[in-house]
Amino acid sequence: MPRDLTARPLIACRHCDLLQREVPLPEGGVARCRRxxxxxYRSHPRSxxxxxxFTLAAAVLFAIANSFPIVGLEVQGVHNASTLIGAVRSxxxxxxxxxxxxxxxxxxxxxxxxxxxxxxxxxPLRGGRVAxxxxxxxxxxxxxxxxxxxxxxxxGVLVSLxxxxxxxxxxxxxxxxxxxxxxxxLAAAAASFDAREVWARVRVAR
Amino acid sequence: MSxxxxxxxxxxLVSCQVCALVSRAAPAGVAAHCPRCGAxxxxxxxxxxxRTWAFLIAAAILYLPANLLPIMQSSSLFGAQRDxxxxxxxxxxxxxxxxxxxxxxxxxxxxxxxxxxxxxxLAATVQLDYARRRHQRARLYRMIEFIGRxxxxxxxxxxxxxxxxxxxxxxxxxxxxxxxxxxxxxVLTMFAAMAFDPRLxxxxxxxxxx
Numbered sequence: 001m002p003r004d005l006t007a008r009p010l011i012a013c014r015h016c017d018l019l020q021r022e023v024p025l026p027e028g029g030v031a032r033c034r035r036x037x038x039x040x041y042r043s044h045p046r047s048x049x050x051x052x053x054f055t056l057a058a059a060v061l062f063a064i065a066n067s068f069p070i071v072g073l074e075v076q077g078v079h080n081a082s083t084l085i086g087a088v089r090s091x092x093x094x095x096x097x098x099x100x101x102x103x104x105x106x107x108x109x110x111x112x113x114x115x116x117x118x119x120x121x122x123x124p125l126r127g128g129r130v131a132x133x134x135x136x137x138x139x140x141x142x143x144x145x146x147x148x149x150x151x152x153x154x155x156g157v158l159v160s161l162x163x164x165x166x167x168x169x170x171x172x173x174x175x176x177x178x179x180x181x182x183x184x185x186l187a188a189a190a191a192s193f194d195a196r197e198v199w200a201r202v203r204v205a206r
Numbered sequence: 207m208s209x210x211x212x213x214x215x216x217x218x219l220v221s222c223q224v225c226a227l228v229s230r231a232a233p234a235g236v237a238a239h240c241p242r243c244g245a246x247x248x249x250x251x252x253x254x255x256x257r258t259w260a261f262l263i264a265a266a267i268l269y270l271p272a273n274l275l276p277i278m279q280s281s282s283l284f285g286a287q288r289d290x291x292x293x294x295x296x297x298x299x300x301x302x303x304x305x306x307x308x309x310x311x312x313x314x315x316x317x318x319x320x321x322x323x324x325x326x327x328l329a330a331t332v333q334l335d336y337a338r339r340r341h342q343r344a345r346l347y348r349m350i351e352f353i354g355r356x357x358x359x360x361x362x363x364x365x366x367x368x369x370x371x372x373x374x375x376x377x378x379x380x381x382x383x384x385x386x387x388x389x390x391x392x393v394l395t396m397f398a399a400m401a402f403d404p405r406l407x408x409x410x411x412x413x414x415x416x
Contacts, residue, residue: 010228012214012221015344016408019214019228035211036344036408073370080372087369094368096381102389103365106358135243139224146396149358156362159310162303163363164370167377199225199242 011040044194048201052122054189058182059115065178066108070157072171073164081173084108110148111186117141118189125201138195145190151183213405215413220249251403258329261398265391266322272391273315275384278364282377290384291315291360313359314388321350321357321395325402335411347404354399357392361385 008021015038025031025043033040044050069081082090084107091100117137124131131137157176164170214221220231222240231249232238238247251257276288289297291314298307324346331343364385371379 010214010219011226012219012228014221014223014226015348015404017213017215017221017405018408019212019217019219036341038344038348071366071370073373075373075376078373078376080370082366082369087365090369090372091365091381094380096386098386099361099364099381099389102393103361107362135225135245139243139245142224146355146400149355152356152358153362155309155356156359157366159298159306159359160363160366160370162306163298163367166301167371168373196226199227 013038013040041196042194044192044197047192047194047197048122048125050192051118051189051194052126054185054192055115055118055122058185058189059119061178061181061185062111062115065175065182068175068178069173070175070179071161071164071173073168074171075168081171083175106147106149107153110144111150111182114141114144114148117144118193121198125198128201130201134198138198142195148186150179150186154179154183213408213413215249215405215409220247222247223251250405250409251401254401254403254406255329255333257401258325258398261394261401262322262325262329265318265394265398268387268391268394269318269322272318272384272388275387276382277360277384277388278367278379278381280367280371280377280379283375288382291388294360294363310359310363313356317353317357318391318395321354321399324350325395325398328402328407332406332409337410340407343407344404347399347402347407351399354392354396357395358389361389361392 008023010019011022012019013033013036016033016036018033018035020034020040022041023031025041027043027045030042031040032038066084069083070087072079072081074080085104088100088104088108091103117140120131121134121137121141157179161170161172214228218231219228220238221228222243222245224245225240225243227240227242229241229247232247239245240247273291276290277294279286279288281287295307295311295314298304298310328343328347364379364381367379368381371377
C-alpha cells in the first residue's frame with residue numbers, strides 16, 4: 001500500500017462512489033467530486049451556533065404561524081378564516097383522510113419533529129456536550145428532511161390567494177408573514193447545518 | 207494528475223449513507239453496521255432497480271386518475287363546478303395570472319411527468335449497461351431529486367381553498383378523489399427517486415454482476 005493512505009481521511013462520493021481524499025477547505029469553500037461534480041462537502045463557519053440560532057428562531061415563528069389564521073376571506077358580510085390545523089381538519093371532515101394526513105405530515109408533523117430534533121442535538125453540542133442517542137437522531141433528521149415542505153406550502157398559499165382574490169376580499173393574516181419567515185429560516189438552517197462537523201464533535205467529546 | 211479512478215466498491219470499502227464514514231465492507235451475506243453511527247451498511251441501496259420500478263409503475267398508474275378525476279368541486283348559488291388539475295391551470299390563465307398559470311402547469315403537470323420519464327430512463331440505462339452520457343445522467347438524477355417536492359403545490363392550493371371557501375350558500379369548496387391520487391403520485395415518485403441509487407450509473411457491468 002502506498003504510504004500516504006493514512007494521511008487524510010477517505011471520502012466516497014455519495015453520487016458516484018469515487019474514492020477520494022478529503023482536503024482542507026478555505027472558509028466558505030466547497031469540495032466537489034472529481035468525477036461527477038456532485039458536492040462532497042463544504043465549509044460551514046460556526047455551523048453549530050448559526051444552525052441553532054436559525055432553528056430556534058424558526059421554532060418561535062412556527063409556533064406563531066400555527067396559532068393564527070393564515071388568511072381571512074370576506075364575501076358580502078360573510079367572513080371566514082382558517083389556521084393550518086383548521087385547514088387539515090376541514091379536509092378530514094370531508095373524509096379526505098389521505099390528503100389530510102399528507103398535508104398534516106408535510107407541513108406540521110415533520111417540520112416540528114425536525115426543529116425539535118435539531119434543537120435537542122445542537123443545544124448541548126454548543127457547550128461541548130453530546131446528547132444521548134445522537135447517531136440515531138442524525139439518521140432520523142436525514143430521513144425526515146425531504147418530507148418537510150413548508151416552502152412548497154407557502155407557494156401554494158400564494159397561488160390560492162390569487163385564485164380567491166377574484167371571488168372575495170382576502171386578508172392575509174399574521175400567520176402568513178410568520179410562515180414566510182419560517183421558510184427563510186429553515187432554508188438558512190439547512191444551509192448552515194454541517195453533519196460532518198457534528199460527527200467530528202461527537203468523537204472529540206467522547 | 208491522473209490518479210486511477212477507483213470507487214469504494216472497487217477497493218472493498220463501503221461508505222455509510224448516514225455519516226459518510228468509509229469502512230471495510232463485510233463479507234457477503236453478513237449484515238454490516240457502520241462502526242461510527244451504527245447504520246446498516248450497503249455498498250449499493252438494496253434492490254435499487256426493482257424498488258425504483260415498483261414505485262414508478264404505481265405512480266404511473268395513479269397519474270391517470272390524478273389528472274382525469276376532479277381534484278375539487280366549487281359550489282355556489284349559481285351551480286357547481288368540478289376542477290381537474292388542468293382546468294385549474296386554465297382558470298388561472300383565463301383570469302390573467304399567466305405567471306402563476308405557467309408555474310402551476312410546470313409544478314403539477316410537467317414535473318411529475320418528467321420525473322417519471324427521467325427515472326425510467328435512468329433505471330433502464332443502468333439495466334442495459336449503457337456506459338455513455340454518465341455525466342448528463344448524474345446531473346439529471348440530482349435535478350429530479352431537487353424539483354420533485356414542488357409538485358405538492360396543488361395539494362396545498364386545494365387545502366387552503368377547502369378551508370377558506372366555506373361560506374354557506376354563497377360558495378363552498380370540497381376536495382375530490384383526484385387530490386388523493388395526485389398526492390399519492392408525488393409521494394410515490396419521491397420514493398422512487400429515493401430507491402434509485404445514482405452510484406449504479408457509474409458502475410461497470412462487471413461491478414453490477416458482483
